[in-house]
Structures are given as C-alpha cells and as structure tokens.
Amino acid sequence: MNRARNKCQTIIVILILFIGNCSLAQQDSTKIFFTSSVGLLVPASAFAKSYQQSLALNSGIEYGLKRNFFLQFVLDFNAVKYSQQIKDKNSNYLFQNTNSSVLLAGFNFGKNIAIVSSKKCSFSPYLGIGYANIGEPRLTVDVTKGIISQTVTRMQGIYSKAGTRILYNTNSKLLQTLYLDSSYWLSNVRVQESTAQAWSFLIGTRIGF
Secondary structure: OHHHHHHHHHHHHHHHHHHHOOOOOOOOOOOEEEEEEEEEEEEOHHHHHOEOOEEEEEEEEEEEOHHHEEEEEEEEEEEEEEOOOOOOOOOOOOOOOEEEEEEEEEEEEEEOEEOOOOOOEEEEEEEEEEEEEEEEEEEEEEOOOOEEEEEEEEEEEEEEEEEEEEEEEOOOOOOEEEEEEEEEEEEEEEEOOEEEEEEEEEEEEEEEO
C-alpha cells in the first residue's frame, strides 16, 4: 500500500513541476480538439485477480498550448468483468463472473513532438492526474424472504497516469488525426486487498474545431 502511494505521489509531483515550468498564458494557437477512442483496459498486478481485461472508452477535450504543449480533460469509462476473491465477514459466498465499471475523470499534460519534418507523424508523452470511481458488486441473500439482490459499492480516490500516444495527421476533414495511445495508471483505491492499477491501449481520432 505504501509503495503504491509513493508511486502515485511521485507522478503527481512530476506533473506539478512539469506544468510549473511551462507558461500556460502564452499560446501558439487557440486550437481546441475533441478526442475519442476505444480499446482495452488491462488490469495489472493483484488487481487483475478481481477485475478482468475489458472494453475501454475514452473521450476528451484537448487545448493547445505554447511550444506544442497541451492540456487535455479526459473521461474514461471501462465496463469490466468482476469476480470476488475474498469472502465478506457476513457471507459464505463469493460473487463471481458479474459486471462492474471503472470510471476515471482527470487531466493530462504533455507535448506533441514531430517525428518527421512534415509533421504528419508525431508522438506525445504525457502525465495525468484525476478522480477514480470503481464499483465492487455484492450479492445479498435474504433466506427468510427468498430474495437475492445485487448491490454495488462505489469506491472513490485519486489516480496518477503516465503514457504516450503516436499521432498521424490525415488529409481527411472527417478523421483529421488518428492516434494510438498507451498508458499506465495507478490509484489509491483498494479493492479485494489490492491496489487499483491498469494498462490502457486505445485507438482513436482527434478533431480540431
């Protein structure tokens, strides 16, 4: 737990210093982009015992800053398969093979770096921080009434993230920019005696307006 908290705090400190060294007041342009992507959420470490690989959906608003830096607000919705590993004190059962969700909302700060002089291809390393909301389903059995019901406990915390994306600028007015995104996030939320953490692999589009 302490190791996970230290990793999370380290990424947060780096992100704050990174932003502090860049002027957000001056900009090369006022371009704003809408980003949308789909892919996979791959839980890591002991977190993967309870939460399985699943569909990941991401959308965001990106704001271009000076010297190709950017600030991006992102929303992530992940529909996951859940299997309880540790019995509750008041239950003799494990609730497995059910559905839950992992929700993330936060900010990414990074830089677009051109790979070729034409700027058709670029990559964007970034750091992020935000709010995490993770659902943990439970099954309640009322023997006297003969009723089985499901409840979901929502656990909240913060997360930190590090990632990169590779972008390709197309000639299409509809798609504009295609990108591949890979990131790793770590939260202070504890589920089934494990720290919530996962990889995300996404493919998406970025449209300026």
